[in-house]
Amino acid sequence: MMFRITHCLLTAMIVMPFCICRGEDCEDITRLNLKHSFAGTSLEVRLILFTRQNDSCGRLLSPDDPFATPTFNLSRPCTFLIHGFRPTGSPPVWMTDMVKSILNRSDVNAIVVDWNRGAANLNYLTVVKNTRPVAENVTRFISQTGLNLSSIHMIGISLGAHISGFTGANFNGRIGRITALDPAGPSFRGKSLDERLDPSDAEFVEALHTDMDALGYRDALGHIDYYPNGGSDQPGCPKTIFSGSKYFKCDHQRAVYLYLDSINQTSQITAYPCSDYSNFLDGKCLSCERFNSSGCPVFGYDVTQWKEVLLKLGQTSTFFTTNQKTPYGKSGYKVEIVSWNSEERWGYITITLKNSTQETEARIDHKKLKFEQYSEATLLAQFERNVYPVKTITLKYVTGNAFTPRYKLRVLRFRLTPLKSGLRPMCRYDLLLEENKDVTFRPISCHHSNF
Template identity: 65%
Template sequence: MSGYSSNMFYRTFFWGLVYVTLMLFDTFRAQECEKMIDLDLKNSFAGTSLDVRLLLYTRANIFCGQLLSHQEPFSNPHFNLSSPTTFLIHGYRPTGSPPVWLYQFVEFLLNRHDMNAIVVDWNQGATNFNYWKVVKNTRKVAENLTDLIGKMENNGANLSSIHMIGVSLGAHISGFTGAKFGGKIGRITALDPAGPEFNGRDPSDRLDPSDAQLVEALHTDMDALGYRDLLGHIDYYANGGADQPGCPRSIFSGSQYFKCDHQRSVFLYMSSVNGSCPITAYPCESYTDFLDGKCMDCGKFKPDGCPVFGYDVIHWREPLVRLGQTRTYFQTNEAPPFCKFGYKVEIVTWNQKLHWGYLTIKLHNGKEETQVELNHKSIMFEKYVETTLFAQFDRDIQPVKEITLKFCPAKGLRPRKKLRVLHIRLTPLQNNLRPLCRYDLLLEKNKDVTFRPIPCEDSNF
């Protein structure tokens, strides 16, 4: 190629690239990408008047929100009435900033399913240091959504295909909206529903199971900003429903002290949408019973077993609705992946006298290990009496090649220093893996005993 031709080629290529870039810029600008209103502390002090904005995201505009008209919502070419619709509704915003999780949440939803994802931006109305004025706005936001959903229904949308995900005050907004349609809306997900001004209220003044065909509520901060009692067909109490692992316990930690537990509900649910690490929710009357291993039998949910927390619990809708209100518990890690891996641990000892103490169990696969300390209370070991425990490990170590046990006697007048184990069995509660057994072990005080598990005998053990 001659020098002249080469220069012409690069010049043509350059201007072509400029043209394409300008065209893309014009297209992007024509789309008028919208985001949630960003306010600040001066708005919090002055207070804000309610203004509800609806931001539509679909797989065609997953990173570019489109403002949905309240008067003519169907004029937006991206809005498809035949597709399911999910509303994402934030809660109280004392400082006025948009939630840090908002856009990733939308992305996870659209990666999971083709839908209309509508962010309900009521930041103007949620930003105010006067919480009680914000609470009054929740009814007005619900009226706005009721009007939109009514138009959708009149134009052929199926109410059962609507999913409302409400965070904190957004949970009760979802409930008020669902009540207007007599519970025909498909699903409401309440993420740490707000407690202040709603605790103890009648069902008509808060979220309740009659507001949708399936109502689920996740509790992560019930001793402060969240709601304590049951609100849905299934209520999840993560780590007991109050203090979350990894969240600061001191006020000197700054704003995270106030919002970490409350906000954890969103990240846990997002993880369930992402689907990378399922969490089993165990129906149980109390967190103590859950920790004591009394709630591992999910026979009433046959043939599917214990429900899975979060987005996929829809597969358990029929038994959940039939059972009324189900309280469930699970534990998590402090950061993603949040899921833990549970084992049913059954031990029979043959000491002549009662022994009390704690156990540490460690699993090895040859390259890595994981351990759990069963120390929430002292365990009683009685001769020839089976002791059942629930052990949750932070990782799934497979295949398990070695197990290490350590017995720590409980403090007392005459603590027993040796625990004679007739047999021990560890049964994985996920993945349908085979039980791990061992027979005839001697555990000395505070000493590790490592062994290779062997096949369990064909008996109850």
């Protein structure tokens, strides 16, 4: 759909998120509505170009003569942005920010693949059938223009992730990078490699899983797979159907906003390789020795710094936790507690860190913790913000048993080590924690001893 400048000036701020006119025609993703979804739409694929020269005014690329668009420069790398299922017909609300953020980071041809006519249909299975033809359209464009395959980065959400995979497979995996943002699960679970995204579809494939128990895909699909908060329920998302449409899409869409956070470098999140989320929360996967001096990879846009080692390691599943809104990155600490009760104790620990101006709290309650005499319990504490250097630490021990006597936990050593490299661990010795009571202290330097 084409908008002339007179119409655009009137509607740009209201209905056209891409359309800020500069005396030329601007293009937007096709805007449809529920009426179209009920009736069903026939597939039409449009490629809309944004560059640093026209970051707010999309230009339609002709499949027959893309070079007729003056801002298309073959020497630039190309980033393709591919949306997924659009049951309401509306354009993705995140696309504007994604385009601008990518262009702010890199001088590329940012090409939005608009297949809303074909994605807007209440029959999901019909939309799934359209993914192959969309990939064929993108494949044809790449072939006709002679783009440098290794400089291509495809970012696809949901069905767009598998479209990226199909496109990459058409070039025998020679395109540079695929970023799959919560790749679609329905109709793809249990399928063979040639029927879905897989690591052979590009030189480097990363997949982010945020809704694997519903709309997303559970199993690993890339050279590195990220499972924030375990890969399913995301913090801040509704837990009941009474929240309306947000209940269905919040976890799924979180993948986009987490990735946007990484592009904008709002916060840096470390992705810890681990066998599963439970072991990660238990603090069993905080060592990054396999990555040598480079340390564990960061999540998202800048992970390619670890590309070579990840390719050597094969498929790597990683875990981290996030806040419920941007900045999503948390501040992590390894917690080691040596208790010296004569009898074992069970319970939860809450840790509060405070500096001169701020405080932050972490409740370690994913499971009941076991404290044994002269045994070290290793835990992971994730705080919403970084308050280093820490002035005071407050501990609270809770059993969660309302009808039992109040217990005490005797701590021989408490050690708190920042996961951020280069920061010193903090200790305290000989503490008595009474159930449900705060114990506040100033941390001291750690002694070198077995306990």
